[in-house]
Amino acid sequence: MSLFVLPFPAIDPVAVELGPLVVRWYALAYVCGILFAWWYMIRLVGNARLWGGPSPLQKRDADDLILWATLGIVLGGRLGYVLFYNPAYFAAHPAQILQLWQGGMSFHGGFIGVVLAVLLFARLRGRPVSALADIAAAATPIGLMLGRLANFINGELWGRVTDVPWAMVFPLAGPEPRHPSQLYQATMEGLILFLVLRLLTHRFESLRRPWLTTGAFLVGYGVARIVGEEFRMPDAHIGFLWGGLTMGMALSIPMVLIGAAVAAVALSRPMRTPA
Known part of the structure; x- marks a missing residue:
């Protein structure tokens, strides 16, 4: 047992309460x-240099896409x-499916919801799916980081028991010190992934290769999630799956494989050149 357990910061999950x-x-x-x-998608759409010429999208496309994506995040998640x-549980309590304030959202479900929203939006608006997917992928990680930080504030989705010096005792997880895995995931899935994708788009001009940014996001998130799951305690009602896998790992492995294939195809095609 570690002698250097950090106290869990008692942050009120409620930010504002007015009556x-x-x-x-x-x-x-x-x-x-x-x-x-x-905001970030608007910046990407308006930077012609990143596209190797005129952007295939307009500012109003980003304005409208964010509404579609938000619907996909909430419903899909x-x-x-x-x-x-x-x-x-929800088959036995179907009325609770709509009670979002009780918690319970899935990244992978939200991701599928956003994919469907992008496909439908592209079809109705007549815009290239690749461009919409690439700007959405580049802008997503910061939201993931904020979500993980909120998990930490709520004291939920805690890590496995450990004796590392920065271990914490979470109020709802018993007396054992645990990894603050929410912070690990916020760093890997959020901050680091955002910086990698920003480097790709701004330094290596990945938007000039349709689907490359999307493929990099899929691989980056999938790897970060799998690594993070090594420190996170799986949901109590699910536990570990085959060979120590968790549900998060099982859902992320296909993302890595698909993302690698998408990125490979994107790199095999010629880069978009200025008109």
């Missing part, structure tokens, strides 16, 4: 992540949690 109005940090994380993604993580 019946209650705003939680978790909700603010979603709002701020979406607003940042909107909730349905993904229901189907991937607790189908038996």
